[in-house]
Amino acid sequence: MPSLREPGQRVSPRARLMWLVGGLAEGGALLVAAVLTGWVWHWFDLPWWVVAALAVVVAGYVAVVPTWRYRVHRWEVTDSAVYTQTGWWTRERRVAPMSRIQTVDYAEGPVSRLFGLATVTVTTASAAGALEIVGLDRGRARALVDELTLKADTDPGDAT
C-alpha cells in the first residue's frame, strides 16, 4: 500500500460559488478599507500601486482558489471510519474511526445558506481532531448527520 487515495465523494459544485462570493466579500472589504483609510480619510500615504497590487492579488485569489479548493475538498464515510480531505495550498487528510466520534455538528453560515449549503463537523475527544466537510448540499448534509449519528451510536465505549 504505497499511498492514501482521495476520499470518494465530492462536495456540492455550488461550493465553488460560495467560496467565490466569500473571497469577493473579504477581498472587497480589504480594498474598501485600504481606499477609505488611505485616500478618503488620509490616515497615511497610500501609493496607487499598492492598491493596484492588492486588487491583482484579490482577483487572482478569487479566480484560482475556489476551483482549487473544490478539486481538493472530498469526503467519504464507511462503516468504520470517516475520511475527509480539505485545503488548497496545504492539504489535510483526516481519518477518524467511527468508534471515537463524540459529536456530529450541522451548521449553515450566512453565505452558505444563500447557496443551500451546510457544513458538517465531526469531533472526537481530541481538540486537534475535528473533521469538517464544508459545502455539502443541505439535504445531503442532513442525511449524513443522521447516518453518522446512527453509526457512531452503535459503537460502544466512551470514545476517548
Place this chain on the structure above:
Amino acid sequence: MSRLDTPEIDQSRQWQRLDPRMLLVHPVRELIRFLPAVVGVFLAGTASGNYVWHLVGVGVPIGLGLLRYVTTSFRITAGRIELRRGLLERHVLSTPVDRVRTVDLTASPIHRALGLATVRIGTGASSANEEDRLDLDGLPLDRARELRRELLRVAPPSSADAAPEPPERVVVVLDPTWVRFAPLTSTGLVIAAGTLGVASQAMNTFGGWERLDAGGLVHGAARLSWWTLAPALLVGLLVLVTLLSIGGYVVANWGFVLSHANGAWHLRRGLLTTRETSLDDERMAGVSLCEPLALRLAGGGRVSAIVTGLDRRQQGSALLVPPAPRPVLLRVARDVLGISGPVDAPLVGHGPRARRRRFTRALAPVAAAVLATSLLVLLADLPAWLLVVAAVGIPVALVLAADRAQGLGHALVDGHLVARSGSLNRHRHALATEDVIGWTFRSTWFQRRAALTSLAATTAGGQQAVTLLDVPEPAAVRLAAAAVPGLVDQFTA
C-alpha cells in the same frame, strides 16, 4: 456495585458542608481580594473622621467569606458527586463519579496551617469557566485523601478489592542537586519579566519614577565607561535571573515525589502551596520527554505524562519529573510506561528529503535577511557592519538545521507510537496506539512536491496530537495502518 454503596461513605449521601475551619480561611481570603477597596474605604473613613466606615470596610468582606462557607455544600449520592454553591445565583454542579479522571489536592500556606486541603475534581470537560470547576475548597487533609482514594477507585472495583493493597512504590524523589538545572530553564526569565512588570506598575502608581533621581543616575553612570557599565549590567541581570529561576524551581518542586499506589500515579510537590495530583493508570496514554536546548546541553530534561482528559491548560499537573539529569528521566519514563522499548529503541530517520527541508526552512529567512540588509547597505547607505550582524545568522541557522534534521525520527515499538523532533525544544513523545483516536496527514504544496507529509496521531490528552514531521508518504501510510489496524487500510490505493 460501586464502592460508594459501602457504609463508610453512606454518611456523605446527605448534603454536607466543607470543613468549619474554612470559616477562618474565607474571610481572610475575601479581605485580601477586596484589599484595594478596603484600603480606599479606610482612607476615606479616616479623612471624614467617621470610623463606621472602617467597620464596614472590614465587615463586608468578612461577611461575604462567612456566607460563602454557609452557602456551599456537597454530597456524593447514587454514583454522582454534586456541589451546590452561591447565594443569589444558585449553582449545582453534578458529575458521575465514573467520569472522574483526576483528583488534585492543593493546600495554600493558610490551608496547611489549619491542616486543610482543596480537592479539585477533574472530569475532562474542557470548560474554561472557573465557576464550572468542581472544587471542594476546604476538607481536612485525611478526609481529602480518603475522598480521593474513593473517587479514583470506583472505576476498577474488582481487582483492586481482591488483591491485598500493594504498598506505595516511590519512583522518584527530588534530589536537591537538580537545582543546578533551574537556571537553564526559561522560568527565571518569565519570573524576572513578571517582577519587573509589577515593580514598574507599582512605581507608576505611587509616582516613584518622578522621585527616582534619574539625572543623578545618568550623571553617575556617565563617569563610568560604556565598557565597564555594559558587562556589569549584564552580569547583574544574569545573577538576578539565575536566583529567580532557582527560587522558582524550589518553590514549585520542593519535596517532589512521584509514586504509584492503588492503580494511580501520585505526584506531590510544592514549598509553600503543596500540591498532590493523582493520575489514574487507565488515563495514562504515554509520556513526553522534553529536552530544551540549554537543558539538553547540560544533560538534563523533564518528563511529563500524556493523560487523556487533561487539556493543554492543565499540562502542569502532568509533569512527572521536573528538570533533572537524563538517566533519571529515562528511568522514570520506562517505569511509567512499564516497558523500555518506546524510551530506548532506535528511531527511523525521515530521509534526505526531510533533511533538505530542515536546511531550506532554516536558511530561507536568514538568506532573506542578509539580502535585505545588503540592499539597504548598498542603496540606503546603512553602516556596513549591519551586514556582518545579519551574516552571523547563517552559521547559527546551519547548526540548528543540522540538529533538527538529526533529531527527526519515529518508531512503532511495543504498542507505542514514538516521535522525536525539534532542536531548541526537542521532544520525544511515546503514545500508546490504543489512545490514538484519529490521523491527520498534512502536506503543503512544497511537501507534496517532495512526497513528504506530516502525520499527526490525535489523542485526547497532552498536546492533543503527536506529530511526525515530514515523513515520506508511503512510510506515513504504512505506519498509520500498522499502528491502528483496519482504519487507514481501507483508504489506500
